[in-house]
Amino acid sequence: MAEITYLEAIREALFEEMERDGNVFCMGEDIGAYGGAFKVTDGLMAKYGEQRVIDTPISEAGFVGAAAGASHMGMRPVVEMQFIDFISCAYDMLTNYIATARYRAFLPCPLVIRGPSGGYVRGGPFHSQNPEAAFLHTPGLKIVYPATASDAKGLLKAAIRDDDPVLFFEHKYLYRRIKEEMPAGDHVVPIGKARIAREGKDLSIITYAATVWKALEAAEQLEKEDGLSVEVLDLRTLLPMDDDAIIATVKKTNRVLIVHEDTRTGGVAGEITARINERAFEWLDAPILRVTAADVPLPFAPPLEDYVLPQVADIVSVARRLAAY
Amino acid sequence: MATRTASRAPSRPSDALSLEQKVELYYWMRLTRSLEERLVNLYRQTKVVGGLFRSLGQEADAVGSAFALDRAAGDILSPLIRNLGAMLVQGARPLEIIRQYMAKGDSPTRGRELNIHFGDTERGFIGQISHLGDMVPVMAGVTLSFKMRGEKRVGLVYVGDGATSTGAFHEGINFAAVQRCPLVVIVENNGYAYSTPNTKQSAVKEFKDKAMAYGIPGVRADGNDVLATYDATHDAVARARRGDGVTLVELMTYRRKGHAEHDNQSYVPDGEIERWEKTNDPIDRYVRVLLDELQVEKKELDAIDARVKQEIDDATDLAEQSPAAEPTDALNGVYAQPASVEPLWYRAGVRSAVEQHERAAGWGTFNG
Numbered sequence: 001m002a003e004i005t006y007l008e009a010i011r012e013a014l015f016e017e018m019e020r021d022g023n024v025f026c027m028g029e030d031i032g033a034y035g036g037a038f039k040v041t042d043g044l045m046a047k048y049g050e051q052r053v054i055d056t057p058i059s060e061a062g063f064v065g066a067a068a069g070a071s072h073m074g075m076r077p078v079v080e081m082q083f084i085d086f087i088s089c090a091y092d093m094l095t096n097y098i099a100t101a102r103y104r105a106f107l108p109c110p111l112v113i114r115g116p117s118g119g120y121v122r123g124g125p126f127h128s129q130n131p132e133a134a135f136l137h138t139p140g141l142k143i144v145y146p147a148t149a150s151d152a153k154g155l156l157k158a159a160i161r162d163d164d165p166v167l168f169f170e171h172k173y174l175y176r177r178i179k180e181e182m183p184a185g186d187h188v189v190p191i192g193k194a195r196i197a198r199e200g201k202d203l204s205i206i207t208y209a210a211t212v213w214k215a216l217e218a219a220e221q222l223e224k225e226d227g228l229s230v231e232v233l234d235l236r237t238l239l240p241m242d243d244d245a246i247i248a249t250v251k252k253t254n255r256v257l258i259v260h261e262d263t264r265t266g267g268v269a270g271e272i273t274a275r276i277n278e279r280a281f282e283w284l285d286a287p288i289l290r291v292t293a294a295d296v297p298l299p300f301a302p303p304l305e306d307y308v309l310p311q312v313a314d315i316v317s318v319a320r321r322l323a324a325y
Numbered sequence: 326m327a328t329r330t331a332s333r334a335p336s337r338p339s340d341a342l343s344l345e346q347k348v349e350l351y352y353w354m355r356l357t358r359s360l361e362e363r364l365v366n367l368y369r370q371t372k373v374v375g376g377l378f379r380s381l382g383q384e385a386d387a388v389g390s391a392f393a394l395d396r397a398a399g400d401i402l403s404p405l406i407r408n409l410g411a412m413l414v415q416g417a418r419p420l421e422i423i424r425q426y427m428a429k430g431d432s433p434t435r436g437r438e439l440n441i442h443f444g445d446t447e448r449g450f451i452g453q454i455s456h457l458g459d460m461v462p463v464m465a466g467v468t469l470s471f472k473m474r475g476e477k478r479v480g481l482v483y484v485g486d487g488a489t490s491t492g493a494f495h496e497g498i499n500f501a502a503v504q505r506c507p508l509v510v511i512v513e514n515n516g517y518a519y520s521t522p523n524t525k526q527s528a529v530k531e532f533k534d535k536a537m538a539y540g541i542p543g544v545r546a547d548g549n550d551v552l553a554t555y556d557a558t559h560d561a562v563a564r565a566r567r568g569d570g571v572t573l574v575e576l577m578t579y580r581r582k583g584h585a586e587h588d589n590q591s592y593v594p595d596g597e598i599e600r601w602e603k604t605n606d607p608i609d610r611y612v613r614v615l616l617d618e619l620q621v622e623k624k625e626l627d628a629i630d631a632r633v634k635q636e637i638d639d640a641t642d643l644a645e646q647s648p649a650a651e652p653t654d655a656l657n658g659v660y661a662q663p664a665s666v667e668p669l670w671y672r673a674g675v676r677s678a679v680e681q682h683e684r685a686a687g688w689g690t691f692n693g
Contacts, residue, residue: 025473051473054504056500057500062497062499063462063496065461065496066462066500066501068463069451069464069465073446075473096454096455096456096459100454103658104437104454105438105442105452107444107451139659140660163661164660164661
């Protein structure tokens with residue numbers, strides 16, 4: 001089978017799930033005839049028609065709310081945010097209405113919100129965001145953020161089949177930069193399971209999304225230049241978080257570096273640190289360190305963006321400090 | 326029976342209602358008002374957890390509009406806080422309402438959400454949330470699913486005058502209009518959003534005029550005339566069912582009680598409430614229609630009043646015996662999978678604070 005990109009893997013998942021289940025339909029801005037801002041849904045309307053591939057008005061609260069209503073009735077909407085930055089326009093719907101629906105009213109909300117996320121693309125403050133931490137705090141939602149093409153496909157299929165609302169973050173830097181051969185057959189990756197992206201024994205880097213690739217690059221360099229054996233854990237799902245995989249890697253290497261592209265304060269790294277503290281404090285040989293974006297809106301000029309976002313060199317230098325502790 | 330039908334202008338949809346159905350409208354309005362009066366008693370006995378929201382003076386708009394839906398066809402409505410009457414018409418029972426207000430363990434939400442914020446898609450009503458306007462996009466989606474599946478079902482969503490100012494209202498009604506969803510949007514114009522009068526809510530004189538901006542028809546009807554309410558809603562429902570899309574129906578009414586029971590209505594001009602009570606009470610008005618125009622006998626209405634009282638008494642007795650909510654049930658049902666949230670480690674195996682109530686008595690009414 002030929003290799004396909006991260007973006008094509010997402011598209012393949014959409015085609016397969018729409019084919020498999022007539023209740024699956026897509027909504028979003030410019031996703032129909034145009035095929036979406038990044039062409040993720042290219043060809044979908046031609047095959048399934050405008051009843052199942054709906055071009056919406058510019059109304060994130062409106063069509064996310066509509067997705068909720070349709071999902072109560074047994075439909076399985078897959079909603080595209082043109083850029084994930086615009087998900088904040090639907091924050092009320094997602095956190096107040098959708099996340100609580102099952103709990104307060106026993107209303108199922110099997111829907112997926114998906115969209116291009118993340119930086120390293122000179123997109124600036126409104127086309128580069130990583131808003132996952134803003135939703136991590138909301139019981140009732142699930143959050144997925146794949147780093148590989150096969151995970152993107154398998155996790156999207158799992159998200160569409162999940163009976164709960166899933167936020168599916170796609171990293172736009174990875175869209176056309178990584179390629180992979182898809183596993184044969186109906187490839188579904190379970191939500192809530194982390195993946196060891198690289199085995200190691202001296203220290204662990206816990207990360208997700210695009211920084212998985214930064215971490216892998218850093219691990220390579222650390223092995224070559226320092227003789228360090230670095231384990232890289234790709235979380236894949238942020239909510240529910242795979243605590244067992246996190247604790248297992250802590251117990252294995254006893255040194256933890258958490259890397260994420262999102263800003264620092266209130267970011268996912270803080271939550272992971274607290275969990276390790278509660279469950280495996282005595283297994284640590286060093287303080288948990290983190291490499292993250294600086295706490296600023298993301299600027300677009302290359303020197304500024306590069307300065308703000310985590311780079312391989314940052315991971316290498318912090319990992320060295322951790323190893324030497 | 327035919328001789329007893331009303332001699333109004335011909336071709337009103339309500340002309341097709343049987344006398345039994347017209348009397349039934351009275352039953353629902355009376356049940357709504359009496360049930361709320363019972364809830365006031367329970368509130369004053371400190372048996373209600375949370376605020377109590379009245380629809381006094383608005384019973385006709387809730388009952389008449391819901392009555393225009395076709396329950397057998399699977400129509401669904403989403404009520405507002407002042408649409409107890411609409412929920413009762415759709416099949417909510419007084420026992421459920423009282424259990425809800427008393428935070429009982431066997432209430433429809435098992436103590437998760439307050440007052441009449443609950444739903445049942447089987448019976449055709451979807452629970453609202455407190456964020457006003459949010460149910461418009463949700464009902465746009467519910468009705469979108471009807472359209473996609475080729476079902477001849479209709480949805481109805483209530484908003485107040487205040488909610489028309491929200492972004493959710495605008496986005497939801499616009500989306501539904503573009504998609505020609507089979508949806509009826511009812512704007513209950515009761516004069517106030519909490520304490521804010523309409524003049525501070527919107528610069529439009531009539532909320533029905535907002536329909537123009539969405540390319541849909543907007544109509545206005547007397548919300549305190551149960552038959553006029555039925556007529557206006559019935560037309561909008563028929564239009565939706567035909568596949569002609571969304572209608573905005575503005576129902577003119579008046580909120581005679583405060584936002585909730587605690588609200589002293591100090592912001593209301595002198596005499597306004599009394600004027601509506603004396604001259605425009607929806608039940609008084611309909612009783613005159615029933616007695617004078619439809620020749621219903623007074624004793625028939627008295628019998629309904631007695632039946633309503635009995636039903637509410639029975640429901641109250643049962644609700645009082647209902648168990649309190651089970652503390653650890655709080656961890657169930659956030660997700661389909663996992664079905665339960667793990668207890669916090671320091672709560673594992675214990676019910677902690679719940680065994681001994683730590684809240685000072687002066688903090689509120691709950692003594693459970």
